[in-house]
Amino acid sequence: MSTFDQVLGRKVTPLEPALLDAACRQAHSVLIDVGTGQGKFILDAAREEINRLCIGIDAVAENMAASARTARSSPKKGGLPNALFVRAAAERLPGPFAGLADELTVQYPWGSLMRIVSEPALEHLLSLRALCKPEARLSVLLNYSVFEDRPYLERLGMGDIVDPAENPDLITAYAIAGFTVTNRELIHGDPPIRSAWGRHLVRGSARATLMIDAVANPTWQGS
Template identity: 35%
Template sequence: MRDGRGVVVDVGAGDGRAVVRRAAQSPHTLVIGIDASHPPLISTSRRASRPASKGGLPNALFVLASAEAPPFELIGAAEVVTVTFPWGSLLRGVLGLDRAVVEGLAALVAPGGSLQALFSVEERDRTAVGPAGVPGAEACMRDAFVTAGMRLVESREASQADVEASNSSWARRLRVGRERRAWLALFRKDGRTGPIG
């Protein structure tokens, strides 16, 4: 994002703490957390909505929605979309296995914007992500997202610094980087519309 301004959308925001941290670090950036489950977001959302004089963050918002059906107001609005240590259908979407999630994530990204996914999938997770699992994930992601107008520009094992920079509560619970490996995938949307070929 140029000069720290813009819109960042965190899909699968969980407890919302990463959204609040990012909003506090970048006061000129609107940081929006989206999650399909509202209970974890309640207390964080309340704190963020307080007046700024009482510790609130006017640049942090939370939206109850699924990745498959993002709010139309956010379509094409985000310079950056992040997905950090997803599970269930969101993980399947990041891996390119759930078309509705792929399309929903790609729809949020503004032309020229990016989607960064940080995820952990191990052999024991195969039942959650289906038969594709870990082997072949890069090709599956590349193919699925290209049909949604995005190209995979980076795919690699995540470093411990990547994991720590995510400020993810879920990563700490999973012991990612210590007991589990993690991967980072970065996608870009061209400034033009339609599939990238």
């Protein structure tokens, strides 16, 4: 297994830099979804704008297998040549995706990725910033019910995380990482972005979503 593998369905193969370069040259813009899960959001985004390259990244290839098969089908059968699925850990980013994203999304993350964007973990938040072009848009959606249940959060080994809806240091940490936070708000009801996992978590329930919107600071020089 390489650090960055393209998911083709059940088959997984090392990502070819030439393939990624060619796809980026053909696209008008690039969307990267980190922690993409089943990848259905990427399929929807690719259908909506065929000239946008939509890249879903997740640590578990099996999660993306069905969506990857759909993307690789013939166009007559709903294939989407502008959708790409990659197995990679968030901690290993940016890799070959450095400076590619016009839009970066992290939707209802779990485990280490949830810590990265909610604590936030500066080292890896810097890695997310490195994915972005100047002035790229970042959208983070968090299942806020996790942070409302502190005993549960402690059982996850994340009891040290300060409430990201209230933490005054969160905006500062994002700024140090090269993101200017433009919005931080709690939303009750259906999630604003079509993520299968997000719908499963909050649709038809009283659970809240914490939305963090930011812009990649064009004057950021890295760290």
